[in-house]
Amino acid sequence: MPVLDAVSVFAHDLSESTAFYELLGFVFPDEAMSEQHVEGSLPGGEVRVMIDTIELIESLLGEPPRAGNASIFALRCDTPAEVDSLAARIGAAGQTVKVPAWDAPWGQRYATVEDPSGHRIDLYAPL
Structure with missing residues (x-):
């Protein structure tokens, strides 16, 4: 049975995007970079984020990639306070918090942040 292993995004600037994902807790070993x-990957290594340059994606797809206006993936946090903390860390680093943390009617603390290339990531935790 297939298992979710990685999420792939493109970047205008690999260094800037790597720094953004490090704010979310991803670790980038030197041997995983070109x-x-x-x-x-996140600690535990269950899911990876793969970041490619626009030029690489365009060479593979035959067209330039485009970021959407919806989230590409979500990170489950352990507590509502962790959602607040991550969103605050993203904002304090000068990155975009698209939707500030709030208590969603479906019983989760929820926020949406945006990476430097426009990809949106949801952060959530059960209330």
């Missing part, structure tokens, strides 16, 4: 591709 000039066009980097890979990082």
